[in-house]
Amino acid sequence: MFAMRNISLPAFVRLCAIIFLFALLVYAPQGQAEDNQPPTGFKALFNGTDLTGWHGMGHFDPRKLWAMSPEERAAKREQDMKSVREHWRVADGAIVNDGHGAYLTTDEDYGDIELMIDYKTVAKADSGIYLRGNPQVQIWDYTEGGGKWNIGADKGSGGLWNNSPGAAGKDPLVLADKALGEWNRFRIIQVGDRTSVFLNDRLVVDHAVMENFWDRESPLWSKGPVQLQTHGGEIQWKNIYLREIPPNEANVMLSEPGFKPIFNGENLDGWEGPVDNYQVQDGAIVCKPRSGGTIYYHQEFSDFIVRFEFKLPPGGNNGLAIRYPGKGDTAYVGMCELQVLDDSAAKYAKLDDRQYHGSAYGMVAAKRGFQRPVGKWNYQEVTVKGATIKVALNGTTILDTDLSKVNDYMANTPHPGKSREAGCFGFAGHGDPVAFRKVRIKALRWPRQWALQQSEGTLERLGWTIIGRFVNPTPELLLMAPWMS
DSSP states (O other): OOOOOOOOHHHHHHHHHHHHHHHHHHTSOTTGGGTTOOOTTOEESOOSSSOTTEEEOOSOOHHHHHHSOHHHHHHHHHHHHHHHHHHEEEETTEEEEOSOSSOEEESSOBSSEEEEEEEEEOTTOEEEEEETTEEEEEEEOOSGGGSOGGGTGGGOSOSBTTSOTTOTTSSOSSOOOOOTTSOEEEEEEEETTEEEEEETTEEEEEEEEOOOSSOTTSOOOSOBOOEEEEESSOEEEEEEEEEEOOHHHHHHHHHSTTOEEOOOSSOOTTEESSGGGEEEETTEEEEOTTOEEEEEESSOBSEEEEEEEEEOOTTOEEEEEEEEOSSSOHHHHSSEEEEEEOTTOGGGTTOOGGGSTTSBTTTBOOOOSOOOOTTSEEEEEEEEETTEEEEEETTEEEEEEEGGGOOOOGGGOOOGGGGOOOBEEEEEEESSOOEEEEEEEEEEEOOOOOOOTTTHHHHHHTTOEEETTEEEOOHHHHHHSGGGO
């Protein structure tokens, strides 16, 4: 433990100012420093300055639109655009609607997509997001004062509200809305008619069928526009990003709901770190002999499940980087390294139990005896939730632990990264040609994105540690920083 030493009034004022600065950073709206700049693999549907790429169309049966002549469709669009010009505008990098008028509609139609979108609204508002021109991912005032608890508003936003009563997805799994007037973030994944919705990093709809509102006897249309619905109160939108999901990825998501392939079997696109130390052979990632280092998929995750197959050469040694910050030894700066090791090799006969396959390296030992013979493909699933990690090897759980309870370390070497809440997933090679294939991941909770780009230098000068896009303030640094004297 440590004690705070006496500080002068000016130093105390500076301390308060720094704490206030950090609070602003931590609780700032997501993506503040990079509004309307799409992440890797996505395109921006809103450019931050005008409504290019959008037109107006209200709650309108697409079949009627398809039946119109080109001239009739053009006339309808012009009429709807009058409504857009009256009720929609762009202000301070956000799309603003006054609660009335036609719905803002993408010029392009989309099929299988991953959609990210931020919104904030006001009391008694009611809105939503149409997918393929079909209602809707619900947005509304979830408070009792909003007056719609009798139809489900108390359960929160994000549900597929137009699904039939009792149908999966109609009501959100959890109440995930932020306070009215604060920015919320949706992440929506739709493959076929299967729809998953994250609201503020929490799963609210899990692979539910979105029913065809316009024709209950027919499946959802294969393509259609994204629409921003509005009625009843002002709503603002920004950071609208979309990624079209390719067929091979869609196939995995359908066979394993919610899972996303993060290795395409052909090259290391999307992977970062010392990728030149690895190669792709026969559809697998293989560490080059006498090379290594930690390569990692570029996207950060908080809670997740990852599934993959691996094959060990005799005496093979590698590892899984869990919540890796992008640099350093993942066993210590990441949440942990999960060992990948040929347990049968004679040279490893006298290791610490916490160094064998599946173990949280140096912290918690896994059960042994469940690997397939060297040279055969093994199947492994890793689940990371909060401070807990579960490892299932070839169908048997070999590790199920809570790292927050670990206080005994191999060689008395602490693991300061074990409390990390988010980071990347990767492979930590040690010079052996261990092979990995069919790598896919399912997000259970997405990490908070903190706006730090413009503030990293300031925080580092003040004694804060910056790791990737995350800030790790340590009490020792806070109390010992030079501006405290």
